[in-house]
Amino acid sequence: MIKRISIFLHIVFFSLCFPYTFSAAENTTPSGIPIEELEQFVDEYAEEYIGSTVAGAAIIAIKDNQIVLSKGYGYADVENQIPMNPDTTVLEWGSITKLFVWVSAMQLAEQGELDLEEDIRTYLPEEFLTKLNYDDPITILNLMHHNAGFEEYIFDLLFESPEQLVDLEESLKLAEPEQVYKPGEVVAYSNYSTSLAAYIIEEITGQPFYDYVNEHIFDELEMNHSTMHLPVEDNQEITRHKGIGYFPGENGDFMESQSFYISMYPSGGINGTAADLAKFAQALMPSEPEKTSLFQEDQTLQKLLTTSYAPEEGVPGLAHGFWEYDGEYRGLTHSGNTVAYSSNMQIVPEDNFAIVILTNQADEIDLLFGLTDELVGRGDQTVRENLPPAAEVEGSYLSARRTFNGFMNLYAYLAPLDVKPMDDNEIELDLAGFKATYVQTSPYVYKLKSGDDVFIPSNVMYFHVNDGMSEQISTAYADYLPMDKNTPSLLISLGLFIWCMVYFLISPFVLMVLAFFRRRRKRKKAPIAKWNWLLMLSGTLLAVNIAVLIIRMLSNPMRTYSELLPHFIGNYLFTATSIIAVVMMILVRKKAPLSKMQKTGYLLTGFSSILFIIWLIIWQMYA
Template identity: 55%
Template sequence: MKRFAVVFLFLISLSLFTPRAFSADETTTPSGIPMEDLEKFIDDYVADYIGYTAAGASIVVVKDQEIVFSKGYGYGDIANGIPMEANTSILEWGSITKLMVWTSVMQLVEQGKIDLHEDIRNYLPNGFLEKLSYEKSITMLHLMHHTAGYEDNIFDLLISSPNQMTTLEETLKLSEPKQVYPPGEVVAYSNYTTSLAAFIVEQVTGQNFYDYVDEHILSKLHMNQSTIHLPVEEDPDILKNITKGYSLLDYSQFEESVPFYIPMYPSGGMNGTAEDLAKFAIALMPREDKQTPLFGSNQTLQEMLSTSYSVNENVPGNAHGFWEYSGAKRGLFHSGNTVAFSSNLHMVPEENFAVVVLTNQSGEINLSYGLVKALVGEDERMVEDNLPSNSNVEGTYLSARRMMDGFLSLYYYYLTPFHVTAQNENEIVVDAAGLEAIYQQTSPYVYQMTSGSAAFIPNDILYFHVKDGVVNQISTTFSDYLPMDKSNAWLMVTLLLFIFCTVYFLVSSIFLLVRAILKHQQRKPSTTISKWNGLLHLSGTGIIVNIFVLAIRMLTNSNRAYSELYIHFGLNYAFTVCSLLSIVIICFQMKKTALSKWQNTGYLLSMLSIILLIAWMIVWQFYA
């Protein structure tokens, strides 16, 4: 009866001219969900999140080069009640945009204009890269694998006005981070290196990157409702269908995001519909007897989708910029996140299957990863025998994708360390930023997530590089993790030092202010040394307040231009100069003024406290 129903539906579909039919052996998703149950399954799944933890979503499923499911959920504009539509609602794709870069690169590789193994400096203007630290060359493959060795940089990624947009070349010069790892050794996800690859496309072709993508990808695939460089194109048909983006304040409470633009647009500036993104997926999975519109030969496509980086046969790697997924069948995906949008494009080429999930919700995981995982299935790994002890992998680790220069390094040491502890003989507990997940060891030092916070789904497999019983690196999707390079004792001492300085200067400044008011009322003149001591305390208090204001500004909006912080660095310098000048004069006055034991102790404590605070700021780089 089931087969009869499928045939009957097939005949009905032909009569309605809708190309959504399947033969009997192609009627399920890779995870085993029957296609006739697909809409109900997605509807039921989405119902738990839309309107509660996500404002809206646009979802498309592709099977055998056809869109078999396309539907919008929730709202593209909550205030005006505009519903989300998969075929017209335009959302930000975030880092899925990077796939346009890697496709462009492979087109030029096919034409012999780019060599994946060539030193990228041969494609760049002389002296373009100024912060390289290693002699080993960076290749295009390193850029694709995010192994060029750069630290992360969060400044100047977003701007509020299109009038502030500069050329890609100027943006890259402004935002170049330091190279902190040898090329090819550490995966540290990088927006900078992807945009650098796009700039190489510009250098090789003589076209602006957005013009190249429009001509060689979007136009060829008839992706007419998508754009990669919105401020330049100013397409009214695009602009009128752009959805609002939201952040989640509380359960079912959403805050609309302010508009922003991405100067490093090749790494995250695409705007388009879910169905347009599905067209891109279809072009990447042509029928065996058909030629993809993206390349002159399907062999180039096969090369692009083949594994180009892997650390272990049991661990998903990278396929020329596409991340691999170890599911029921090998998957290839790329996700994206911006300030107010989350997305995921996941393909299973072996099954000619793809899922597109676009949401207008910042940091959304349950749909962009959870739903996709439910549709593509998981790899049911067999647990091997005689596995090594979990005690070897216990420890604290830091993400390789982090800022190492500047005060923001504090954030990674104190707020986001990766803690690994053994739970039993074969399981570990991973804790990061207060969230937990349990992983089971399936093969030597390879661990697969079994339960826990959805935030760990993107990194559901961990591989610990162990040498002589010591972990020197953890490999996972997007970014490796490296052993903590500062002791817990050192971190605790510096934390307690800052707490002491904060309490001391805030309390003492209030005390000195009250005493100064009382002296003024009693008409008692202040001594020279007490005046300079007051300036010292006010300077210390100024530093503390300035640091807290800086922290609040960064926590409320981390996507700031570096120039916005100049005032904080300037104030730190000014307060420091006042503090040091006060110390010199106080020391001079102490020599020629008769002071009590308690007065001497108080002045010495004040000077020592400000010196310790200045030393703390130097260590944690609060001067630049």
């Protein structure tokens, strides 16, 4: 008895004198920050950005299924000084919404109602998909992995008025993208794929997808301050507590965003509190011996969080729609962006840790990714010996997530990913001015060493190299493929565009001046002149039409196709007029003598018009 008391006193003594001896290793974030110091760390980190680059943020951290930090920073409403509150402030979750589609799919798979490896056309109405270019089956797993092969299609996704909203089926038909990759070969992040999966769930269950989520996820987890049903104005409680979204303004000001509405709501339509999202994260990491209420069997949750796709062994991929993250421990994550809100959620099951960050700021990265990275740490960056030379991966690449059909295909070439070697094992990446350094840790696997926070989600890159040539880069959210147009051709195209725009915007004024002097000198106008005037006017209208189109897309890229249709019709009309004018100029060119200057001017106008039309055809400005 005395011996037992002695042992007990020794244990008490050592636990008091050395309080971290037995538990400190566990009571930290994955990166090693003690939980008792977590709030101070987050406060100091957030202080640099709150009120400067981001209006407000709601941040919740979870350790061993317990909330260890729940705090609001900045304002949900800057003008009225309403503080951000994780429990009550409603924000848009963006693409984190997609996780609710994949959890729903796993619920149905568990019940035997949905086969993840069955061709989705089995579940869809006949001839539902009309733009497939491959006979290979598309499975739910392909939709989960974003490798069904769909191009990016940005029209008819967001609307400025709730009256423009249509149901999920109609929105999928309205905004169907073309299949440009063979299923399973290229990862290209796809809103369409996720909403298509949600529609399949509707077909199986016979109820709207938002009703299914309300019943089987929101109600189960008591997520009482969130909704997937749009428009949110229909829910007064949600509307009353919704934080205002902002764009960054000048001198640290914040510009309030107007509301936008999304018909394909399963891809990004949830409005809710950070506290509700934390409940979802907790349900994905239940404490022993508790079971999650999301599934009937524990094995289903385990399967959900198990790798279902990876480009190469040891390289992060996807776990049934969750993106894997190479942290101190394996993380599972998803971020989200809407027009004026951004979000990130990451769970680390191996360390029973999770972090939830919601902001009312467009395209925020420093808190979402920078802070998360600080809390979850980085994976092993030990460099092996005898690795392939970095020169093999050098080149310019385009994101696989891009538009192939229509004038928006031009945008991808404005921001290629440039890769250049720094030495045998390090490369520098440049994406639209953002730069980062990656180090090679195993053959063709490069890990982020330093750089802009925008690269943190893609902190591991795998280069598919064949015969010394890189054919594909696998990263989080989207693969990259080698540039399919060389730099000289792009520069020639750019120069041609600038020439045609300047020529047709300035030349009419030159013609008016020349016409004025001709009248003063009482010179007779040649028959070809009127056709030259028509050709010049058509070219000018084409240039103005293209300029207005570009300005409209830059001011708001999320437009309906019908809004842009007048531009395309105008391009056809002005092009047809230009062709008629060129033909008539050829036919009447010999009816009156022309000076060398007149011949040169008419040839220049005709040649510029033809080049302009060719440029419009190449860059698909007619659709």
